[in-house]
Amino acid sequence: MVELVWNNPKIHRIQIELPRNPLKNLNIYVLQTPERSLVIDTGFNDPACHEVLWAGLEELKLNLSSTALFLTHFHADHIGLVWDFVERGVPVYMGKREYEYTKTISAEDIVGGMNEAFSQEGFPGGLQLRHLGESKGRLEIPRTGFPVNVIEDGEDLPMGDLKVRTICTPGHTPGHTVLYLPEQQLLFTGDHILFDITPNISIWPSVPHSLADYLESLKMVRKIPVRQSFPAHREAGEDIYQRIDQLLEHHRCRLDEIRQTVIDHPGITAYETAGLIHWSLRGLSWEMFPYNQRWFAMAETLAHLYYLVDAGRIVRDESGEFVRYYCWQ
Template identity: 55%
Template sequence: MVEQVFDRPRIWRIPVELPQNPLRTLNSYVIQTPEQNLIIDTGFNRPECHASLWAGIEELNLDLGKTALFLTHLHSDHTGLVYDFVQRGVPVYTGRIDHTYFASTVTGTTWSDMEERYRHEGYPAEGLALQAGGNHARLYAPQGVYPATLLEGGEILHVGDVSVQAIHTPGHTPGHMVLYLPKEQLLFSGDHILFDITPNIAVWMGVDDALSDYLSSLEKIRSLPIRKTFPAHRGQAGDVYQRIDALLEHHQHRLAEILDAVETYPGSTAYELAGHISWSARGLGWDQFPPNQKWFAVSETLAHLYYMERRGKVAREAAGEVFVYHII
């Protein structure tokens, strides 16, 4: 079950099952040294994920007394089991921005504010209700705001004699962080760079232009010397620089596709425009999309529309209670 993916330092991959989720598994990594261990990400807060993760930890015979946990970002498939570690006294590290945002979903009105925002972008009320009832991010989140050492980006964590740098890479989430080993030139990319699938770039409360943030973060990582990359989902094989180029090209193609949809269907809402875009959904039509996938598709459409609006390519106009889009 546990796979060794690097020798010096010893790095292990624990595949954590994500049931009924298109991501299938989370790659939870362990950096192991004689003095200290670091676990990266956890899986959802549900029994199947707990079983997968802890079977791996037990197989490695990790001493939790000399182990820390790092969470790359706020999504529940990465943070859900954090209290497994908090309750055992394991120190937790994560980015301040995402920790604060997660806290706002627990103690504030972030979820309802997002739903209202989507309603104004044309998302039907019944669709929002379906999405809320089956949203894995909400159903399998940590049971509350968890204690953690909060990072801004640039900090060096020491795992035995291994130096690990936290780097802020906003885009996929506002406070997403990757981990970089400068001496070994290794990158734990979280969901910032995936090789077999494309990270979702969504809209966030308090973030003006998530897509621009993401593209800038890709360029930031491109500037690093990287020998090997360990992504949070799917396969690990691939040249990271070629993958960055492919991701940049993907978003240019997506921008062009959405711009063409706005020109072809002027006066459409973001929800309607999302239905005219090509998505990787196993041949399903827009009306057949599962609620979670439809939410992500609309959110990614919005991120690209906002990017183009800020650059004077599309106009967003009120039409009653919803916004519609036109070519400028």
């Protein structure tokens, strides 16, 4: 349940299973010094997640009066149990850019706004409604309004003599933030860099350039000296720089694949594009994709289409019932 993953400073991992979720698990990290402790992320607002998390924290014998919680981003598997900490008097920290985005928009607004955009991009309405219903039942999001201590990009968290620096890495979410220990060269990557799977990069209401943000964030992190990284899901790899290069190459290939699909099918919609490109989901055909996975695939396809439009590599036609894409070579 609790695993020591680094000795100086002491860093433990509490691995929480995420039921019915392709991510499979969430890694919650606990940094401990003689003076202070820091918990990174929480798991879903779910009884099973609650039980595993608090059993792990009790095993570590945390003094909650000298403990803080940091939230890397607003996804439900990372902030779901935030009220558990608030109600115990634990201060909560979040990066400023992420907080500024989340305080202006609700989860319902995000899903509703994306569904509206999806309608224009050819996504079937029945699938949208079904996904929205599944999301409300499956992703248990905490009630809003919890108190947050906002941290500026590059600011250190209050961890005594241990320097724990925040680095804003937008892309996976508009203000996703990683934590960096400069003296030890340790990096808590959140969902920005994962080693066994590729982070989902979607469009967001009022943030259509998420892929451009993500690629720039990857290049920025590549300049940081990192001895060991700690991802939020699955296992860590040995070489973060190699993984960054793999992720950059993945998106370069994906952009080329999508552009070629537009060339081969002039006037194609985003939904049709998503159905023609390659996805790694246990060999399932597009028609067999679970509805929620089709929804996320659509969001990622749009992020790449928007990037190509902004780069002038394809054009977007909004004159008809659905938005259609062309490439004039």
